[in-house]
Amino acid sequence: MITLSHYLMASGILFALGLTGVMLRRNIIIVFMCLEMMLSATNLSLVAFSRYGVVQGHSNYQAQMLVFFIITVAAAEVAVGLAIIVALFRAKQTIHTEDLNSLKF
Amino acid sequence: MIGFGAGVVVLRNPVACALSLVASFLALAALFVTLDAYFIAIIQVLVTAGAVMVLFLFIIMLLNLQAEVRRRVKLGAMLGGGLVVLCFVELLSDTLSSSPLFSQPLPPLAEPLHSDVTMIGLTLFHSFNLPFQIIGVLLLVATVGVVLLSRQTLK
Numbered sequence: 730m731i732t733l734s735h736y737l738m739a740s741g742i743l744f745a746l747g748l749t750g751v752m753l754r755r756n757i758i759i760v761f762m763c764l765e766m767m768l769s770a771t772n773l774s775l776v777a778f779s780r781y782g783v784v785q786g787h788s789n790y791q792a793q794m795l796v797f798f799i800i801t802v803a804a805a806e807v808a809v810g811l812a813i814i815v816a817l818f819r820a821k822q823t824i825h826t827e828d829l830n831s832l833k834f
Numbered sequence: 835m836i837g838f839g840a841g842v843v844v845l846r847n848p849v850a851c852a853l854s855l856v857a858s859f860l861a862l863a864a865l866f867v868t869l870d871a872y873f874i875a876i877i878q879v880l881v882t883a884g885a886v887m888v889l890f891l892f893i894i895m896l897l898n899l900q901a902e903v904r905r906r907v908k909l910g911a912m913l914g915g916g917l918v919v920l921c922f923v924e925l926l927s928d929t930l931s932s933s934p935l936f937s938q939p940l941p942p943l944a945e946p947l948h949s950d951v952t953m954i955g956l957t958l959f960h961s962f963n964l965p966f967q968i969i970g971v972l973l974l975v976a977t978v979g980v981v982l983l984s985r986q987t988l989k
Binding site for chain 2: 731759803816818
C-alpha cells in the first residue's frame, strides 16, 4: 500500500539529488538541469498533497494550480537562463563555473 | 526515476545527462498519473520533458560541449555538500515517521462529475484568473528578454 510518506520521500530524494548536483557539479548547464530537477521534485510533493488532501471527493485542485504556475514559470526561467548562458559563453568561451570568477571578491 | 536522477548528477557527458533527465521526467509524469493528476502529467511530458529539454539539448549542441575533463576536485567542498544532503534526507525521514498523518492510505475519490481537465479549467478561470493573466505577461516579458539577450551586440 502506497502512503503519502512514500511519495514525499521520493520527492525529497529527488530534491536532494538536485541539491547535490547544484553543489558538486562544475558544468553550468548541468547545474541548471539540476535546478530543474529540484523544481520537479517540489511539484511531485505538491501533487501528492493535492491527492491525499481530498476536498469533497475531489483532489485539491488549488495545489494543482500551483503546480501549473510553477511549470510555467520554470519554462520561462529556463529560456532566460539559457540565453544568459549562451551570452556568457560568447564572452568567455567557457561554461566551467570555476573559470567564471570576474564577480568574485 | 531516482536512478535516472542520479544519472544526471553522476554522468560526465552533458548529452547523456540531458537524456537521463528526460527519462527521469517521464517517470515523474507516470507518478503524477498514479496520483490521478492527468492534466499535470500531460503538461509535464509536453512542456518539461518536451520543450524545455529540447532547449537544453539545443544549447548543449550549439555550444559543442565535450565530456568534461576530470579536474582536481575539492575534497572539503565535496564532503560538505554530501553532509548537507545527508542531513536533509535524515531530517525528512525523521519528519515523515513522526506523524501518523503521513502514513494514511490513499483516500477514495467520489465518482467524478467532470473530467480532470474540466476541473482544472474551472479552477483556473474562476479562482485563479488574475494570476493566469499575470503569468501571460510574465511569459511575454521573458520572450522579449530572451530576444534582447541573444542579439549579437549587447549595448
